[in-house]
Amino acid sequence: MEHKSSMANGGKPIRCRAAVCQKAGEALVMEEILVAPPMAYEVRIRIICTSLCHTDVKYWKMKDPPGIVPRILGHEAVGEVESVGDQVSEVKQGDIVIPTFLAECGECRDCASNKSNICSEHPYKLSQGMPRCGTSRFTDLSGEVLHHFMFVSSFSEYTVVDVTHLIKLDPILISPDKACLLGCGVSTGVGAAWRTANVEKGSTVAIFGLGTVGLAVAQGARICGAARIIGIDINPDKLTMAKECGVTEFVNSRSIGDKSVSQVIIEMTDGGADYCFECVGLSSLIKEAFACCRKGRGKTILFGVEDSVSVLGLKSIDVISQGKTVIGCIYGGLKPKSDIPTLIQWYLDKKLQLDLFISHEVGFEEINKAFNLLSEGQCLRCVIWMTK
Numbered sequence: 001m002e003h004k005s006s007m008a009n010g011g012k013p014i015r016c017r018a019a020v021c022q023k024a025g026e027a028l029v030m031e032e033i034l035v036a037p038p039m040a041y042e043v044r045i046r047i048i049c050t051s052l053c054h055t056d057v058k059y060w061k062m063k064d065p066p067g068i069v070p071r072i073l074g075h076e077a078v079g080e081v082e083s084v085g086d087q088v089s090e091v092k093q094g095d096i097v098i099p100t101f102l103a104e105c106g107e108c109r110d111c112a113s114n115k116s117n118i119c120s121e122h123p124y125k126l127s128q129g130m131p132r133c134g135t136s137r138f139t140d141l142s143g144e145v146l147h148h149f150m151f152v153s154s155f156s157e158y159t160v161v162d163v164t165h166l167i168k169l170d171p172i173l174i175s176p177d178k179a180c181l182l183g184c185g186v187s188t189g190v191g192a193a194w195r196t197a198n199v200e201k202g203s204t205v206a207i208f209g210l211g212t213v214g215l216a217v218a219q220g221a222r223i224c225g226a227a228r229i230i231g232i233d234i235n236p237d238k239l240t241m242a243k244e245c246g247v248t249e250f251v252n253s254r255s256i257g258d259k260s261v262s263q264v265i266i267e268m269t270d271g272g273a274d275y276c277f278e279c280v281g282l283s284s285l286i287k288e289a290f291a292c293c294r295k296g297r298g299k300t301i302l303f304g305v306e307d308s309v310s311v312l313g314l315k316s317i318d319v320i321s322q323g324k325t326v327i328g329c330i331y332g333g334l335k336p337k338s339d340i341p342t343l344i345q346w347y348l349d350k351k352l353q354l355d356l357f358i359s360h361e362v363g364f365e366e367i368n369k370a371f372n373l374l375s376e377g378q379c380l381r382c383v384i385w386m387t388k
Contacts, residue, residue, distance in 0.1 A: 041086075043166060103162065178354040205273060211279065223351050290318070296323040314326065
C-alpha cells in the first residue's frame with residue numbers, strides 16, 4: 001500500500017494497515033485503519049519493524065480489564081518520523097526513533113533524580129489512549145475507535161506517540177532490527193542488573209527463567225563484572241544460548257530430586273546469591289528467589305506476577321529478620337532517553353550482544369505466526385518487518 005508523505009498529507013489522517021486484536025486470544029485481523037495527525041507534543045511515526053514481547057501476548061489473551069478490544073498491540077519498535085505536532089522540537093520529519101512505553105520528560109523532579117526512572121509528569125499506566133488526554137488516534141474505516149497499547153501500538157504501519165516517549169537514533173550506528181529490541185525486554189533485563197540491582201564486580205547472581213529478559217539480565221550482570229551467574233530453567237536446551245549470554249552455571253529445576261531450587265542455590269553459593277532475579281512472573285518462584293538470596297545484604301529483583309491481583313506470599317518476619325531487600329523493577333530502572341544510548345554504545349563495543357535475541361523474522365502479513373512461535377516457546381524475539 002502506498003502512503004503519502006507528511007507534506008502531502010498536510011495534517012490529514014493516514015490510511016494504512018494494522019493488525020488489530022478484535023477478540024481476546026484470537027488471531028489478529030489485518031485491516032485498513034485511519035491514523036489521525038499528531039496533536040501538540042505528539043509525533044506520527046512510520047513503523048519500520050517491531051518485535052513481539054510476552055507482554056503483548058499476555059494482554060492479547062486477557063478477556064477482562066485492563067484487557068480491552070479492539071486494540072492495536074505492540075510496544076517494541078523502530079520507526080521514522082512522518083510528522084510532528086505543535087510544541088515538538090526534539091525530533092523532526094525523517095528522524096529514526098525508538099518509541100518506549102515509559103516516558104522521560106527530563107524536567108520533573110523524578111526525571112532529574114538518579115533514584116527513579118518513573119516520570120512524575122507522565123507516569124506509566126495502562127492507558128487505552130494517548131498519555132496526555134487519554135483519547136485515541138486510531139479509528140477503523142467505519143469510524144469506530146481502536147484502543148492504544150502502552151503508549152506505542154506498533155502493530156500498525158503508522159502510529160502516534162508522545163514526544164516524551166521517543167528516543168532519537170543514529171541509523172548508521174545500529175540497524176532497526178537490533179534497535180527495536182531496546183524498546184522493552186532486553187533493556188529491562190540489562191537495566192535490572194545495571195541500574196536496579198547495581199550488580200557489583202565479583203558478586204554472585206541467580207536468574208530464574210532464561211527467556212529474553214533472563215538472558216538480558218545475564219548479559220547485564222556480565223557487563224557489571226559478576227563472577228558467578230547461575231541460570232535456572234526447566235529447559236536444558238537453553239544452556240548453549242545462556243553461556244553465550246554470560247551464564248556460568250546452569251540448574252535444571254526439573255532434575256534436582258527432592259531439593260528445592262533455593263536449597264540448591266544456597267548450597268552452590270555457600271549461603272545464597274548476592275542478587276536474585278525472578279524473570280518468569282510466578283509467585284512460587286518469587287518465594288524461591290527470595291529464599292536463596294543472601295541474608296543480610298541480598299537483593300531479590302521482581303519483574304512481574306501472574307496477574308495484577310497476585311500477592312508475593314512473603315512472610316514479613318522473613319523480610320525483616322533476614323535483612324534482605326525486595327525490589328520491583330520497571331524497564332530495568334532505565335531512564336529511556338538517558339540510558340538507552342549507553343546500551344547502544346555497549347552494543348557497538350561488542351559488550352551487549354543483541355543479535356543473539358533475534359531467533360525469527362517475518363513479514364507484517366505473518367504476524368500471527370510470530371504469536372504462535374512465542375506462545376509455544378519456540379523463539380526469543382521475532383522481528384516483524386513492515387515491508388518484508
